[in-house]
Amino acid sequence: MTELAENPRYAEGIDEQIVLEHVTADEYEIILKELGRAPNLVELGIFSVMWSEHCSYKSSRIHLAKFPTKGERVIHGPGENAGVVDIGDGQAAIFKMESHNHPSFIEPYQGAATGVGGILRDVFTMGARPVALMNALRFGDPKHPKTRQLVSGVAAGIGGYGNCVGVPTVGGETNFDKGYNGNILVNAMAVGLADTDKIFTAAAREPDFPVLYVGAKTGRDGIHGATMASAEFGEGSEEKRPTVQVGDPFTEKKLIEACLELMAEDAISSIQDMGAAGLTSSSVEMASSGGLGIELDLDHVPQREEAMSAYEMMLSESQERMLIIVKPGREHVAERIFRKWDLDVAVIGKTAEHGRLVLRHKGEVVCDLPLDPIGENAPKYDRPHFPAEARARINPAQLRAPEHLGETLAQLIGTPDMASKRWIWSQYDRHVMADTAASSEDPADAAIVRVHGTNKALAITTDCTPRYCAADPFEGGKQAVAEAWRNLTAVGADPIAITDCLNFGNPERPEIMGQFVGCVEGMAKACEALSFPVVSGNVSLYNETDGRAIPPTPGVGGLGLIPDMAKRAGYGCMSEGDVLLLVGETAGALGASLYLREVEGREDGAPPKVELAAEKRNGDFVRAQIREGRTAAVHDLSDGGLACAAAEMAMASGCGTKLAYTGPVPLFAWLFGEDQARYLIAARPDAAEAMLAAAKADGVPVEVVGLAGGRFVSINGGHAVDIIRLKQAHENWMPTLMAGEPEANAAE
Amino acid sequence: MKTAVIVYPGSNCDRDAAMAIERVTGTAPAMVWHGEPSLPEGLDFIMVPGGFSYGDYLRSGAIAARSPITADLIKKAESGVPVLGVCNGFQILTETGLLPGTLMRNSGLRFVCEKAPVLVETTNSRFTRAYGESRELTIPIAHHDGNFFADDETLNRIEGEGQVAFRYANNPNGSARDIAGVTNAAGNVLGMMPHPERAVDADHGGTDGLKLFESVLGGAS
Numbered sequence: 001m002t003e004l005a006e007n008p009r010y011a012e013g014i015d016e017q018i019v020l021e022h023v024t025a026d027e028y029e030i031i032l033k034e035l036g037r038a039p040n041l042v043e044l045g046i047f048s049v050m051w052s053e054h055c056s057y058k059s060s061r062i063h064l065a066k067f068p069t070k071g072e073r074v075i076h077g078p079g080e081n082a083g084v085v086d087i088g089d090g091q092a093a094i095f096k097m098e099s100h101n102h103p104s105f106i107e108p109y110q111g112a113a114t115g116v117g118g119i120l121r122d123v124f125t126m127g128a129r130p131v132a133l134m135n136a137l138r139f140g141d142p143k144h145p146k147t148r149q150l151v152s153g154v155a156a157g158i159g160g161y162g163n164c165v166g167v168p169t170v171g172g173e174t175n176f177d178k179g180y181n182g183n184i185l186v187n188a189m190a191v192g193l194a195d196t197d198k199i200f201t202a203a204a205r206e207p208d209f210p211v212l213y214v215g216a217k218t219g220r221d222g223i224h225g226a227t228m229a230s231a232e233f234g235e236g237s238e239e240k241r242p243t244v245q246v247g248d249p250f251t252e253k254k255l256i257e258a259c260l261e262l263m264a265e266d267a268i269s270s271i272q273d274m275g276a277a278g279l280t281s282s283s284v285e286m287a288s289s290g291g292l293g294i295e296l297d298l299d300h301v302p303q304r305e306e307a308m309s310a311y312e313m314m315l316s317e318s319q320e321r322m323l324i325i326v327k328p329g330r331e332h333v334a335e336r337i338f339r340k341w342d343l344d345v346a347v348i349g350k351t352a353e354h355g356r357l358v359l360r361h362k363g364e365v366v367c368d369l370p371l372d373p374i375g376e377n378a379p380k381y382d383r384p385h386f387p388a389e390a391r392a393r394i395n396p397a398q399l400r401a402p403e404h405l406g407e408t409l410a411q412l413i414g415t416p417d418m419a420s421k422r423w424i425w426s427q428y429d430r431h432v433m434a435d436t437a438a439s440s441e442d443p444a445d446a447a448i449v450r451v452h453g454t455n456k457a458l459a460i461t462t463d464c465t466p467r468y469c470a471a472d473p474f475e476g477g478k479q480a481v482a483e484a485w486r487n488l489t490a491v492g493a494d495p496i497a498i499t500d501c502l503n504f505g506n507p508e509r510p511e512i513m514g515q516f517v518g519c520v521e522g523m524a525k526a527c528e529a530l531s532f533p534v535v536s537g538n539v540s541l542y543n544e545t546d547g548r549a550i551p552p553t554p555g556v557g558g559l560g561l562i563p564d565m566a567k568r569a570g571y572g573c574m575s576e577g578d579v580l581l582l583v584g585e586t587a588g589a590l591g592a593s594l595y596l597r598e599v600e601g602r603e604d605g606a607p608p609k610v611e612l613a614a615e616k617r618n619g620d621f622v623r624a625q626i627r628e629g630r631t632a633a634v635h636d637l638s639d640g641g642l643a644c645a646a647a648e649m650a651m652a653s654g655c656g657t658k659l660a661y662t663g664p665v666p667l668f669a670w671l672f673g674e675d676q677a678r679y680l681i682a683a684r685p686d687a688a689e690a691m692l693a694a695a696k697a698d699g700v701p702v703e704v705v706g707l708a709g710g711r712f713v714s715i716n717g718g719h720a721v722d723i724i725r726l727k728q729a730h731e732n733w734m735p736t737l738m739a740g741e742p743e744a745n746a747a748e
Numbered sequence: 749m750k751t752a753v754i755v756y757p758g759s760n761c762d763r764d765a766a767m768a769i770e771r772v773t774g775t776a777p778a779m780v781w782h783g784e785p786s787l788p789e790g791l792d793f794i795m796v797p798g799g800f801s802y803g804d805y806l807r808s809g810a811i812a813a814r815s816p817i818t819a820d821l822i823k824k825a826e827s828g829v830p831v832l833g834v835c836n837g838f839q840i841l842t843e844t845g846l847l848p849g850t851l852m853r854n855s856g857l858r859f860v861c862e863k864a865p866v867l868v869e870t871t872n873s874r875f876t877r878a879y880g881e882s883r884e885l886t887i888p889i890a891h892h893d894g895n896f897f898a899d900d901e902t903l904n905r906i907e908g909e910g911q912v913a914f915r916y917a918n919n920p921n922g923s924a925r926d927i928a929g930v931t932n933a934a935g936n937v938l939g940m941m942p943h944p945e946r947a948v949d950a951d952h953g954g955t956d957g958l959k960l961f962e963s964v965l966g967g968a969s
Contacts, residue, residue, distance in 0.1 A: 159859050163890065164800040166760020250758050250803025340783070342757065427859045429890040431946045431953055432798075434764040441863070450951065565951060 083535025108153025128192025182545030222317025414729030477522025484558030493560030505549025588669030798835030809839030855922025
């Protein structure tokens with residue numbers, strides 16, 4: 001580095017404009033103070049990505065600290081690449097969810113594909129073999145001219161990557177709302193399995209250990225991807241396409257196998273994938289979390305293109321790369337394995353005592369920074385936040401009752417949020433690895449994946465109801481966690497922990513920050529009450545275009561354990577003569593409901609309140625009944641309430657339901673209200689008797705709401721709608737949408 | 749019973765294949781890496797598993813068909829060892845010329861994963877003899893390039909010679925004459941797009957694939 005004569009404000013070749021393309025004016029002052037000199041361009045680039053919202057969590061950190069993160073099954077909570085929980089018998093489940101929103105909007109196929117690749121690496125970096133993928137997708141209005149192309153590209157990208165890597169994509173959720181017209185959400189979740197004594201972490205342990213680069217070569221793709229993902233969209237977003245990374249699932253598959261092979265040897269000291277901000281964040285995080293320093297010689301970095309600068313190499317987000325610190329003298333073991341798999345492997349540096357990041361390129365030191373300000377001491381902001389205005393409750397008595405409730409049910413079951421997403425998930429390999437016991441195609445509230453070679457299974461779900469979060473962030477946050485817990489319970493699993501993916505607009509706007517804080521506090525409250533800690537997660541802010549923010553969408557990825565595969569539940573095995581039992585209390589909550597939006601065309605009202613004590617009590621009861629073998633079918637009640645749950649059970653079972661109104665709320669509110677903490681159970685009459693007795697003893701509200709039978713869903717003997725008709729409405733919506741002609745005003 | 753599964757870079761149904769074989773034979777197959785010069789001697793059965801060998805680059809199965817181990821596979825197949833290629837394995841076997849036809853992109857142009865109704869076309873084969881009367885099976889499919897194509901003369905010939913082992917009841921990919929699986933003229937090599945190894949377990953994809961493994965693995969022991 002050129003010796004600076006008298007600490008000028010800008011290093012050679014840098015001016016104020018270049019600085020402001022990287023950091024804010026205030027942040028530049030901090031850098032000058034920390035360094036005691038002006039940073040060069042490479043250093044400025046490193047600060048820029050490390051202090052980006054995406055990498056530093058500068059707006060969210062102080063609030064994320066509110067989450068409960070400990071529990072008797074938690075082995076590693078937030079702070080590692082993924083959360084790790086104990087599933088007994090010396091095994092652990094390792095999981096995380098992450099967003100790839102901004103890139104997927106700009107380039108849907110590659111954006112979604114690399115989202116899958118990135119989340120897989122977070123999981124196998126820790127020693128896990130990935131066993132399941134999930135995704136939570138939010139698109140704009142189905143009629144918006146961009147929606148079809150985005151749906152089609154995202155689905156193909158997720159499938160293209162997951163199918164090739166050979167990890168089943170077992171479930172997820174897809175919503176459509178005009179609030180996502182300018183910013184779609186692509187949240188991917190991966191779950192892996194490892195032995196508890198074979199878990200790898202990122203923190204560097206010892207100085208003078210060799211640092212290995214393995215995987216794909218570094219190119220110029222994805223430079224400044226993390227920075228792009230930390231900004232709003234506006235005019236010219238399409239020009240950001242070069243910041244989107246390009247994935248190669250074939251290389252990822254080889255990387256998984258090679259890493260797992262190396263992990264079986266005694267060679268790795270610590271390991272970290274190169275995700276956002278690539279070589280920069282991986283090297284900084286490894287050294288910084290280990291309290292050490294790191295020195296890299298960039299001449300040794302495998303490069304795909306000629307004449308790459310240090311700046312480009314450090315900021316590239318080329319995919320399928322890992323950084324491994326190996327035990328001295330064990331480099332040859334890694335070299336042998338990675339060569340076998342035709343992957344690049346190179347020693348590019350070593351750990352050091354000095355606590356600095358030192359980079360050499362072409363014989364010169366091109367960066368020499370203290371690590372603390374870049375990583376651990378990155379800026380943290382307590383941004384101003386306003387709470388959302390409380391909304392009035394909706395009184396169902398003041399709404400007009402529909403004339404034919406069966407018709408209303410058929411309408412709801414075919415709405416974008418309720419309709420089958422077969423068009424999407426039929427493009428995902430859901431069966432590879434031969435352990436999928438329930439996936440998107442199966443009538444179950446959570447995906448079920450057997451723990452290979454055992455009789456246990458993981459239950460996995462992703463949940464969030466953005467309507468509720470927009471109406472009341474705190475209740476909406478609680479509900480997202482409670483619904484995940486309920487879905488796991490409904491398949492007979494013990495809920496263990498969650499990962500989260502918090503998608504919001506621009507945190508510099510106090511009302512958006514208010515949504516964020518409200519949702520986080522609601523989630524924390526529910527996690528606490530349900531003993532359902534947060535073990536990993538991701539925050540995606542600035543999901544905003546031209547000042548219009550997405551609905552607040554704190555996605556929750558829940559994981560549970562089914563101790564015995566024989567004692568699991570689904571909702572497709574209801575049969576003639578089964579008694580229908582409703583667990584939980586019904587108040588006819590229609591505020592912010594699907595019914596209100598789709599039938600009344602209104603999106604107002606307070607969302608249903610989540611009573612966490614009732615949630616716990618009712619869920620524990622349902623799980624116990626499943627394990628007693630008393631249930632034939634179990635379904636949680638969510639969007640569309642009791643009627644939609646009954647319709648889904650009827651369609652899946654090929655058996656109708658005769659619902660019998662129990663009052664006291666108006667009939668349509670009884671059918672479509674979205675009160676929380678409720679389940680619908682079908683059981684043989686004697687088993688139903690036993691459950692009613694157990695419920696009475698336990699003080700759990702359970703009532704008989706009808707019988708299974710016939711081929712209609714009917715209410716009090718009327719309002720009948722044929723199951724076939726429901727199925728048509730349910731199955732036809734999405735194929736019809738996707739087959740539609742492009743809108744004339746496609747330029748909008 | 750001595751069996752082997754070939755593992756190419758990008759194979760991803762190798763574990764599923766091994767589990768299915770072991771379920772029927774009680775013995776784990778040898779997992780043979782593509783870089784090995786040859787397969788073990790004295791094999792009773794070789795499986796070429798599904799996946800994305802070489803990332804499907806160039807053309808599905810094209811590069812694997814030219815991998816070192818494949819030369820030995822061809823030799824053993826020609827000497828009569830039973831060989832099953834599933835999905836990408838089927839694509840590889842057509843690329844080697846061991847099986848007729850080729851697999852093109854699905855007519856719908858999208859990847860298709862579903863539990864497909866599949867008809868057993870003949871039970872007079874070493875791969876299907878255990879099916880007896882059960883003609884319609886449900887077997888998972890999962891592929892992007894499963895659209896079987898051959899010229900009419902070839903199609904007439906393989907149909908005439910009884911080389912069509914399976915047909916789709918509800919053609920999911922545009923395959924000529926609904927063909928889901930074909931054998932070579934000698935009858936010891938079968939390629940199919942549906943995944944019988946994913947249908948050997950009631951907790952997973954059903955058990956309709958089990959009899960295929962029982963047919964080919966039971967008889968030779």
